[in-house]
Amino acid sequence: MQKKLRVGWFSFSCCEDSTILFVELMNERFLDWKRLIDFRHARVLQGRNFDDYLDVAFVEGAIATERDADELVRIRSRSKRLVAIGACACEGMPSGQRNEFDEEKKREIQFLVDRFRLCERVRKVSDIVVVDSLVPGCPMVEQAFLDVLDKYLMEFGVVHA
Amino acid sequence: MHSELDIRIEQLTKIEGHVNVDVKVRAGKVEYVRLKISENKRFYTQAIRGRSFSAAPQLMSRICGTCSIAHLLCCIGAVEDALKLEVSAQTKILRLLSMYGMYIRDHALHLYLFALPDVLGKDSLLELDENKPEERQWLDEAFAVKGAGNRLSQLIAGRAVHSPFPVVGGHLKFPDESSVAGILAELKRVRPMVFHVIDAFRDCLFVYDRKTDFIAIDGEGFLPFGGEVKSSRGRGLSSRQYFQHLEKVVIPYSQAMGYSFEGKDYMVGSLARINLNSGKLHPSTLRDCASYLKLFPSKNIYHNNLAQAIETVHAIDHSIELLENTKFVQESRAPVAARACEGTAAVEAPRGILYYRVRMDEKGVIDDATVVVPTQQNQINMERDIKDIVESNLSMDKDFITAEIEKLLRAYDPCMSCASHFLRINWV
Numbered sequence: 001m002q003k004k005l006r007v008g009w010f011s012f013s014c015c016e017d018s019t020i021l022f023v024e025l026m027n028e029r030f031l032d033w034k035r036l037i038d039f040r041h042a043r044v045l046q047g048r049n050f051d052d053y054l055d056v057a058f059v060e061g062a063i064a065t066e067r068d069a070d071e072l073v074r075i076r077s078r079s080k081r082l083v084a085i086g087a088c089a090c091e092g093m094p095s096g097q098r099n100e101f102d103e104e105k106k107r108e109i110q111f112l113v114d115r116f117r118l119c120e121r122v123r124k125v126s127d128i129v130v131v132d133s134l135v136p137g138c139p140m141v142e143q144a145f146l147d148v149l150d151k152y153l154m155e156f157g158v159v160h161a
Numbered sequence: 162m163h164s165e166l167d168i169r170i171e172q173l174t175k176i177e178g179h180v181n182v183d184v185k186v187r188a189g190k191v192e193y194v195r196l197k198i199s200e201n202k203r204f205y206t207q208a209i210r211g212r213s214f215s216a217a218p219q220l221m222s223r224i225c226g227t228c229s230i231a232h233l234l235c236c237i238g239a240v241e242d243a244l245k246l247e248v249s250a251q252t253k254i255l256r257l258l259s260m261y262g263m264y265i266r267d268h269a270l271h272l273y274l275f276a277l278p279d280v281l282g283k284d285s286l287l288e289l290d291e292n293k294p295e296e297r298q299w300l301d302e303a304f305a306v307k308g309a310g311n312r313l314s315q316l317i318a319g320r321a322v323h324s325p326f327p328v329v330g331g332h333l334k335f336p337d338e339s340s341v342a343g344i345l346a347e348l349k350r351v352r353p354m355v356f357h358v359i360d361a362f363r364d365c366l367f368v369y370d371r372k373t374d375f376i377a378i379d380g381e382g383f384l385p386f387g388g389e390v391k392s393s394r395g396r397g398l399s400s401r402q403y404f405q406h407l408e409k410v411v412i413p414y415s416q417a418m419g420y421s422f423e424g425k426d427y428m429v430g431s432l433a434r435i436n437l438n439s440g441k442l443h444p445s446t447l448r449d450c451a452s453y454l455k456l457f458p459s460k461n462i463y464h465n466n467l468a469q470a471i472e473t474v475h476a477i478d479h480s481i482e483l484l485e486n487t488k489f490v491q492e493s494r495a496p497v498a499a500r501a502c503e504g505t506a507a508v509e510a511p512r513g514i515l516y517y518r519v520r521m522d523e524k525g526v527i528d529d530a531t532v533v534v535p536t537q538q539n540q541i542n543m544e545r546d547i548k549d550i551v552e553s554n555l556s557m558d559k560d561f562i563t564a565e566i567e568k569l570l571r572a573y574d575p576c577m578s579c580a581s582h583f584l585r586i587n588w589v
Contacts, residue, residue, distance in 0.1 A: 011178075011179070012201075013200070013201040013203060014226075014578075015203075015223050015224060015225050015226040015229070015578050016177060016178060016225075016226040016227070016578050017223070017226030017229065017322045017323060018226070019226060020226040020227050020270075020321070020322050021321075021322060023270065023274065023307075024266070024307070024308070024311045024321060026304060027304040027305075027307055027308035027311065028304075028308070030300060030304055031291055031300075034287065034291070039287065043172060043174045043175070044174075044175065044274070045175075045274065045285055045286070045287055046174065046175070046284055046285035046287055047174045047175060047278075047284045047285065047567075048284050048285075049174065064201040065201060068201070094203070094208070094220070094223050095201075095203050097203070097204065097208045098203075098204045098207070098208075101204075101207060101208075105204075105207045105210070108207060109202075109204055109207060112202055116201070116202065118201060118202070138223065138323060139226065139320075139322045139323055
């Protein structure tokens, strides 16, 4: 029986550009990935998703609410490795651009920050949980993602050198 | 028959972005439906202020991953409209091809990965068995068609997401002959595959008829930009006038607001475009899709999927024609001189009309902007349709009703990433 890497793909505040690239990378790799990866959670791919333990959680997007921060902590607690995907997850930007707004813009948006219980500051993933690997880029650098995926396929004994 | 029923769909799957749905039924009546776009606001129409007109399009591209080329080109269009900038014929062709690459990729994503599993009775395309020939065919076709769109965007626009080549006044890099030959062969190879998915959505028995006004850009051909905005009630409006006919509808529980057109609900997107403008499709598309087009104009919202599939053929056919008949040459961007001005643009993003207005000062720094995205425009219809579906199915079990809601929302192909960018709201 082929061992599979248990993977989750999660999106927080972002444009989901890296999700799109992830799905595009499937065009040439679908059958390989299906053989090697057990997608436990990937809303873009499937209706039935599971909140159980993961070998690797891929996390896209910045964290803009306490609710999302709590969710991120839960994801971290059940994942052996966590990878921040794309600029918003790695650096908090551009989704966190309101952090840099001048006072006038901050005043303008404050009622919405309050209304939707957004945090005063948008945070990157590593501000909240331990991150094992970074895949930077806006959108993510595809080769960097593939390298990280290969690394964990090896580390978890799904493929061998 | 449910007298009391509560439905909560948390994070609807197989769509772009995040949305929750709450439905409350009491005494056999739907008390409320709340389509809560839960994507957190990222305040792009604030962030654009203070940016130069040349940097703004790349910033606004980040509103949405999957529709990023539409945001990029619509923002460029609004800036060029403001500056009264004319671009070359080749630039217009490159922009059309950029849009078509996005249409093919984005429609294929929605059709094969999001909507087709509903038709096939599967949870996911991942469930298809590659060892069964008929299921393997779906897998091969899904990724081949989607891949062709992706590669067309890569070649023409530099990348399918946040494309670096289209800029204000022109284009930065031009495809060479061998690359053009390669993508032409690929587009021709995948074209026949699309008819399989067209058949699937034509033969699918899903029906949800509703009356609504359909609105789409009507130009010289079946093009994603250029021309007036037309409604099925016959109104022709410039992009500037269009916004004046929209009314903002604040939806307090959603991170996006809705719009009505002249006080009435309306729909934008593929179904609107095919209903209003199918006669302008590419001649090869018209010829080969003639039997499918007899189903239009259609009031069946599920025909939005069929319309997307037909548009995929059109995008392939027109791309082939453009690529075969254009010899791409190096050219400079149109010279740009900043001045205080204001401009608008509307493009047909895959999910419908996308509208931009930008205003800039004498140094070319943006000081005000408005963006209206397709999903905001369809939001009111989606809510009303959920209410109707629930009321019509109160004798069915909860799982069935929930599945019907999800299926219908997917047919609209909403994009929540787009919808929750920020617009200035005047709260009263």
